[in-house]
Every structure is written in structure tokens, then in C-alpha cells.
Amino acid sequence: MLKNPVPYGRQHITEADIATVVETLQSDFLTQGPKVAEFEQAFARYVGAKYAVAVSNGTAALHLCTIALGVNEASRVITTPITFVASANCVRYCGGTVEFADIDPTTALIDIAQVRQMVESKPKGYYSGIIPVDFAGNPVNLEQLRELADEHGLWIIEDAAHAPGGFFVDSKGEQQLCGNGRFAELAIFSFHPVKHIATSEGGMVTTNDEELYKKLLLYRTHGITREADLLEENHGGWYMEMQALGYNYRIPDMLCALGLSQLSRADEGMARRRQIAKIYDAAFAGTAGIEVLGTNLAAITESGETGHAYHLYVIQVADRKGLYNFLREHNIFAQVHYIPAHTMPYYRSLGYKKGDFPKAERYYEACLSLPMYPTLTNEEQQFVIEKVIGFIKE
Numbered sequence: 368m369l370k371n372p373v374p375y376g377r378q379h380i381t382e383a384d385i386a387t388v389v390e391t392l393q394s395d396f397l398t399q400g401p402k403v404a405e406f407e408q409a410f411a412r413y414v415g416a417k418y419a420v421a422v423s424n425g426t427a428a429l430h431l432c433t434i435a436l437g438v439n440e441a442s443r444v445i446t447t448p449i450t451f452v453a454s455a456n457c458v459r460y461c462g463g464t465v466e467f468a469d470i471d472p473t474t475a476l477i478d479i480a481q482v483r484q485m486v487e488s489k490p491k492g493y494y495s496g497i498i499p500v501d502f503a504g505n506p507v508n509l510e511q512l513r514e515l516a517d518e519h520g521l522w523i524i525e526d527a528a529h530a531p532g533g534f535f536v537d538s539k540g541e542q543q544l545c546g547n548g549r550f551a552e553l554a555i556f557s558f559h560p561v562k563h564i565a566t567s568e569g570g571m572v573t574t575n576d577e578e579l580y581k582k583l584l585l586y587r588t589h590g591i592t593r594e595a596d597l598l599e600e601n602h603g604g605w606y607m608e609m610q611a612l613g614y615n616y617r618i619p620d621m622l623c624a625l626g627l628s629q630l631s632r633a634d635e636g637m638a639r640r641r642q643i644a645k646i647y648d649a650a651f652a653g654t655a656g657i658e659v660l661g662t663n664l665a666a667i668t669e670s671g672e673t674g675h676a677y678h679l680y681v682i683q684v685a686d687r688k689g690l691y692n693f694l695r696e697h698n699i700f701a702q703v704h705y706i707p708a709h710t711m712p713y714y715r716s717l718g719y720k721k722g723d724f725p726k727a728e729r730y731y732e733a734c735l736s737l738p739m740y741p742t743l744t745n746e747e748q749q750f751v752i753e754k755v756i757g758f759i760k761e
């Protein structure tokens with residue numbers, strides 16, 4: 368039996384993390400101070416993007432993206448049903464219409480071929496954009512999606528909440544980091560405790576587009592600016608203008624300090640996640656009745672290296688509920704990601720119904736996310752493997 372319960376994911380807070388938060392608490396700035404820009408710059412560097420804007424959470428990041436791209440009542444946006452609901456909700460915040468495309472069952476990522484069919488069956492301008500999700504840390508092939516988007520004048524918001532440090536390999540053989548801004552106009556990340564980098568609550572938008580970057584900054588702080596060259600008038604040193612209806616989506620300096628400290632260990636965490644995945648892969652290979660969710664082939668290098676960021680390690684089994692309950696009895700708290708968004712009562716109230724996206728629904732019936740986080744010990748993982756295989760072979 369395990370000493371401690373094993374969840375599907377958890378944060379890792381070190382003494383250095385705590386020290387930097389305390390130090391920031393004792394500094395002059397609790398919010399709007401120097402740690403914000405420092406975190407933004409370090410994060411932009413980490414994912415290879417030009418600009419980054421730190422915000423209060425990943426959902427706020429998504430909302431800022433839809434505002435910056437001008438989503439409104441006339442906008443139709445395509446996303447996947449296998450995601451956290453925030454990926455779709457950000458379109459609704461701006462009054463837009465959410466349309467789902469079914470998944471590719473081998474990866475549970477949005478099926479690009481189906482997105483193409485949807486887009487090509489409508490006149491140009493019918494859709495405004497696409498929100499692909501690097502689900503489980505499995506990177507979407509954004510080069511393919513960009514091609515489609517360019518043909519039809521669509522924008523892309525990459526929901527990379529699961530995938531800081533993930534990459535896919537483009538047609539030239541180059542590794543393209545999730546959120547690097549080369550293919551999607553905007554990308555978002557979340558720093559919720561179960562995600563790779565934990566600030567308790569927190570999020571980030573990355574982009575290579577200066578104009579969008581400026582809009583994000585404006586809308587993050589009430590639509591207020593103090594920048595001299597942006598002001599319509601100037602009454603003196605105190606003067607500022609509210610130029611648009613923005614929000615308070617700021618993140619405090621203590622949390623940015625925590626994020627910086629966490630980010631300094633991101634490569635270690637990524638390596639450990641991939642190591643854990645390898646151990647699961649080897650253990651489950653050839654076990655009839657356990658199907659490991661596939662890695663996007665675009666995320667595997669020629670030498671066999673993986674760009675999968677492994678936020679989640681997902682298996683599919685026939686008796687998912689049985690396995691879920693069995694693991695709980697043994698103090699293992701596996702989880703289900705996700706209940707398809709279109710089957711949520713809210714989206715059903717907008718006209719969606721069960722049966723609309725059969726591949727997503729079939730995936731949901733069988734999926735289970737096993738413990739996956741850097742501090743999972745080998746003993747704990749072996750116990751999880753033993754219990755999973757034991758249940759399946761029963």
C-alpha cells in the first residue's frame with residue numbers, strides 16, 4: 368500500500384520557490400512590479416516567442432486572445448470537444464459561436480482533415496479562426512493548420528496549456544516549440560498547480576505580433592494606457608486614458624517570482640515526465656486491454672526523440688469506471704480528461720447533443736489519465752502499473 372495518495376498530477380514547490388516568494392513579499396512591489404516583465408521575458412525565451420504577456424490565469428489568457436482578435440457576435444470559431452471547457456468558452460465571452468470538429472482517435476487531437484472539410488464546405492469568411500489544443504501535451508501539427516488557415520483567412524489561437532516545452536517537427540525537419548508564435552497568431556499557457564509550471568493561479572499569452580501584443584497589454588489593465596505616444600491628450604504626469612473596455616487580468620509579482628523559479632527547473636521536469644512516460648509505455652506494451660493514447664507522429668524526431676510534453680499520460684480501457692474505482696481503493700487518484708465540451712449542459716443549451724462527435728464520445732468512455740508529475744517516485748509508479756495491469760488481467 369502507498370504511504371501517500373497518488374494524484375494524477377501535482378505541483379512541486381521547493382525551498383528556493385518559497386524563498387523567492389517571501390523575498391518578493393518584502394519588496395516594494397506586490398503587483399505591477401519588476402517580476403512581471405522578468406517572468407514574461409524568461410518565458411518568451413523558453414518557448415522561443417518574441418513577446419509574452421503574463422495574466423491572472425489561463426482562461427483570462429484565452430479571453431484576452433479572443434478580444435485582441437476581435438471576436439464578436441458574428442464570429443464562428445472551431446475548436447475540439449476534448450479539452451478543458453475554457454478553450455471554447457473564450458469565444459462565448461465575446462458573443463461568438465463555437466463549432467466543434469471531432470478528434471483523431473489515435474491522438475485525441477483535433478482532426479485537421481475534418482477542420483479542412485468544415486472550412487471548405489463554407490464560403491470564405493464564414494469562419495474566423497481555429498483554437499487547436501495541444502491536448503495532454505501532445506503537440507498539434509501547426510504547420511498543417513497554418514496552411515489551411517492561410518488558404519481561408521483564419522487566425523489560430525494555440526491552447527498550449529498542456530505543452531510548455533513540447534514541440535513538433537516541421538516539414539523541413541526543424542523542431543517547433545509549442546507557443547513559439549511561428550504558426551499561430553497567439554498561444555496561451557496556464558500555471559494552475561497541475562500544469563508544468565505552477566504559480567497557483569496564473570497564465571501567459573505568447574505572440575510574435577507586435578500589434579496583438581500591444582492590445583493584450585491594454586486589455587489586461589482595464590483598457591488603460593499611460594504611454595505618451597498612445598495618448599489622445601496629455602494633462603500632466605498623472606494623466607492616463609481608458610481607451611477600450613478592458614479587464615483586470617493582472618498577475619501579482621509574488622506569483623511571477625514563483626513562476627520564474629519554477630521555470631528555471633522546467634527542463635528537468637520535462638525530462639522526468641518523458642522518462643515516466645517511457646516506463647509506462649514499456650510496462651503496458653503488449654498488454655491486451657490497455658491502449659496507450661498515441662503520440663502525434665509529427666512530434667517524433669527522426670532519431671525517435673519525442674516532442675510530447677506529457678501533461679497527461681492517457682490510457683484507454685473497456686471498463687474505465689471499474690479501473691477508476693479500483694485505483695481509488697488503492698489510493699491512486701487517476702482522472703478523466705475530458706468530458707466532451709459539447710455534452711456539457713451549457714453547450715447542449717446552445718444546440719449540441721450527444722452523438723454529434725462520436726469519436727470524442729467514444730474516447731471519453733474509455734480514457735483515464737494516470738499519475739504523471741516529476742516528483743512521482745519509481746516505487747509509486749511501479750505500484751500504479753501493478754494495479755492497472757492487475758485489474759485488466761483479472
Ligand SMILES: *Cc1c(COP(=O)(O)O)cnc(C)c1O
Nearest residue numbers: 424425426451453528557558559
Ligand atoms: C488549464 C487549462 C486552461 C485554463 O487555465 P486556467 O489557468 O485554469 O484558467 C485552458 N485550456 C486548457 C487545455 C487547460 O488545461
